[in-house]
Amino acid sequence: MTTRTPCVVGLNLGHDGGAALITEHTTVAISEERINRTRYSPGWQAALLYCLHAAGLQLNDIDQVVVSGIGNEPPSWEETRLGHFGIRPDRTVAVDHHLSHAYTAYCLSPFEQATVLVVDGGGNSGDTETFYTATPKGIERIGSNAPTRRRTGGIGAAYEAVTNYLGWHEQEAGKTMALAAYGDPNAFPDPLFDLDGTHVHGRLHHTHARGIADLVARTGWQVGPPDTRGDQLRGADLAAYLQAQTEQILTALTEHVIATTGLSNLCFAGGVALNCVAADKLRRLPSVTGYFAPPAASDRGQALGCALYGWHRLTGELPRRPATNDYFGRAYSDAEIEQALKRDPRSGLVERRRAAFQWRRESDIAATAAQLLADGHLVGWFQGGSELGPRALGHRSILADPRTTDSSTALNSKVKRREPFRPFAPAILEEHADKWFDLGGATSPFMLLAPSVRPEKTGAIPAAIHVDGTARVQTVNPDHTPEFSGVIEQFHRITGVPVVLNTSYNQQEPIVETPAHALATFQASGLDAACIGNYLVERATLTP
Numbered sequence: 001m002t003t004r005t006p007c008v009v010g011l012n013l014g015h016d017g018g019a020a021l022i023t024e025h026t027t028v029a030i031s032e033e034r035i036n037r038t039r040y041s042p043g044w045q046a047a048l049l050y051c052l053h054a055a056g057l058q059l060n061d062i063d064q065v066v067v068s069g070i071g072n073e074p075p076s077w078e079e080t081r082l083g084h085f086g087i088r089p090d091r092t093v094a095v096d097h098h099l100s101h102a103y104t105a106y107c108l109s110p111f112e113q114a115t116v117l118v119v120d121g122g123g124n125s126g127d128t129e130t131f132y133t134a135t136p137k138g139i140e141r142i143g144s145n146a147p148t149r150r151r152t153g154g155i156g157a158a159y160e161a162v163t164n165y166l167g168w169h170e171q172e173a174g175k176t177m178a179l180a181a182y183g184d185p186n187a188f189p190d191p192l193f194d195l196d197g198t199h200v201h202g203r204l205h206h207t208h209a210r211g212i213a214d215l216v217a218r219t220g221w222q223v224g225p226p227d228t229r230g231d232q233l234r235g236a237d238l239a240a241y242l243q244a245q246t247e248q249i250l251t252a253l254t255e256h257v258i259a260t261t262g263l264s265n266l267c268f269a270g271g272v273a274l275n276c277v278a279a280d281k282l283r284r285l286p287s288v289t290g291y292f293a294p295p296a297a298s299d300r301g302q303a304l305g306c307a308l309y310g311w312h313r314l315t316g317e318l319p320r321r322p323a324t325n326d327y328f329g330r331a332y333s334d335a336e337i338e339q340a341l342k343r344d345p346r347s348g349l350v351e352r353r354r355a356a357f358q359w360r361r362e363s364d365i366a367a368t369a370a371q372l373l374a375d376g377h378l379v380g381w382f383q384g385g386s387e388l389g390p391r392a393l394g395h396r397s398i399l400a401d402p403r404t405t406d407s408s409t410a411l412n413s414k415v416k417r418r419e420p421f422r423p424f425a426p427a428i429l430e431e432h433a434d435k436w437f438d439l440g441g442a443t444s445p446f447m448l449l450a451p452s453v454r455p456e457k458t459g460a461i462p463a464a465i466h467v468d469g470t471a472r473v474q475t476v477n478p479d480h481t482p483e484f485s486g487v488i489e490q491f492h493r494i495t496g497v498p499v500v501l502n503t504s505y506n507q508q509e510p511i512v513e514t515p516a517h518a519l520a521t522f523q524a525s526g527l528d529a530a531c532i533g534n535y536l537v538e539r540a541t542l543t544p
C-alpha cells in the first residue's frame with residue numbers, strides 16, 4: 001500500500017474561472033481562459049483536468065473540493081455541477097469569496113502576522129471591502145463595509161463603472177489606471193468616497209453608465225457620451241480623478257484598518273490590489289512595515305485561495321507557502337515543444353495563418369535571445385510553467401529592447417495593437433533595481449508596484465517609462481527565475497543595461513499557454529523570433 005499526501009482542489013465558479021490543486025509538495029493552478037482561449041471566461045472543467053494531468057493524479061484521488069463564486073451566497077452543490085465528474089457532495093465545501101482572497105494574500109506572503117485587506121468589485125453578501133487578522137493560528141475576519149450598503153458604493157465597483165464607461169471590460173481596470181496619468185487628478189473638488197471608521201461609502205449608486213450619470217449629477221462635469229473608445233484621452237480627467245480618489249480612500253482605509261488590528265504588515269488582495277500605482281503609495285505609509293500582494297490578486301487567484309482554504313480545513317494545518325514566483329502552470333517537455341514545431345495535430349496547433357518558419361535547438365537560448373533583443377528584434381519568450389496572474393513575468397513574455405521607443409512602437413504596431421497611451425513594463429535584475437527605480441529597497445517580483453524611474457536613468461530606457469515618470473517594474477531574482485534572469489544578464493553584458501522590455505505573450509487574446517499557442521501567435525503576429533524552451537523559431541528565409 002502506498003501512502004500519499006492529501007489532494008485538495010479549488011474551483012472558481014465566477015468570472016475568470018479556473019482550478020487549482022495542491023498536495024504536500026505540489027501547487028498547480030490555471031485560469032480556464034488560458035485553455036479555452038476566451039478572455040475572462042467562467043468555467044473550471046478544462047482547468048481541473050489540466051491540474052490533475054500536471055500532478056499525475058486522477059479525479060478519484062481528490063480528497064476535498066472547495067468552490068467559491070460571486071453573488072449573495074457561495075455556490076450550492078447543485079450549482080457546482082461536480083456530480084458530472086463523480087465528485088460526491090460530502091467531499092465538497094463552499095468558501096466565502098473574500099475569505100478565499102484572504103488565503104492567497106496571507107498564505108503566499110512572507111509574514112508570520114499580518115493585516116489582510118481585501119478590496120474588489122464584490123464577493124458574497126455585499127462584501128466589497130473586508131479585513132482580517134492573519135496569524136499562524138488562523139485568518140479571522142475583523143470587519144467589512146457596512147452590510148446594508150449597496151455593492152455599487154464600493155471602491156472596486158466605482159472603478160468598474162468608470163472603466164466600463166470608457167469602453168472597456170470591467171476586468172480591464174489597468175487601462176483606466178494607465179490613462180489616469182494623462183489627466184488632472186484635481187478635476188473635481190468633491191470626494192468620491194466617504195469613510196466612516198472602516199466603512200467605505202461610495203457616492204455612486206449604480207455601476208456601468210448609470211454610475212457615471214450619478215457622478216455627472218454630482219459634479220456637473222460633462223464627460224461626454226458613453227464609450228469613448230478610439231478617443232480615450234478625452235476620458236483622462238475622469239480617470240485621473242477616479243485614481244486619485246481611489247488612492248485617498250485606500251490610504252485612509254488602510255490606516256484605519258491597521259490601527260484596528262494592531263498588525264503593521266499589510267497583505268492586500270482582491271482585484272483592486274492590482275492597482276500598482278495605489279499599491280506603491282500604500283506600501284510607503286508610515287503605519288505599514290511590510291507589504292505583500294499575491295500575483296494573482298484578482299479572481300484569477302480565487303481557485304488557489306479555495307485550495308489553500310481546503311488544505312487548512314482538511315489537514316488542520318494553515319498552509320504557509322511564501323511565493324517567490326507565479327509559475328503555477330505546468331512545464332512542457334522538449335518532445336511536446338517539438339510536436340508543436342513539427343505541426344503535429346496532437347499538439348493542438350491551429351495554424352490560423354500559415355506563415356513559414358524555421359526552427360532549431362539552441363545550446364544557449366538566453367544568449368541567442370539577448371543578441372536578438374540588442375539587435376532591435378521582438379522576441380517571444382516561452383519557458384517553464386505559465387504565470388497564474390494577469391502579468392507575464394518572464395515565462396510567457398514578449399521581450400524587446402528598452403533603450404529606444406522604436407521598440408514600443410514596433411510592439412504596438414506589429415504585435416500588441418494596444419491603446420497607444422498604455423506603457424510597456426521593464427524587467428530588471430534585482431541587484432540593480434534600486435539604482436534604476438525608487439523602490440526604497442523593496443522588490444517587485446510580481447510587477448505590482450509602480451515606482452518612479454531615477455531621473456539619471458530615464459534616458460537609458462525611454463520605452464519603459466510611463467508619461468508620469470513611473471514604471472510598472474518587475475524585479476528579477478536569478479534564484480527564482482533563472483531562465484529570464486539569464487536573458488537579462490546577457491543583454492546587460494552586451495548593452496550595459498540590465499533591463500528588458502516585458503509584455504505578455506499574446507495578441508488580443510489570453511496569454512499563450514502551450515507551445516502550440518506560442519507558435520500560432522508567432523505566426524499570426526509580427527514577432528521577429530520566438531524562443532520556446534531551448535528552441536529558436538524564426539521567419540523562414542527564402543532559398544533560390
Ligand SMILES: [Fe+2]
Nearest residue numbers: 120270271299
Ligand atoms: Fe474578487
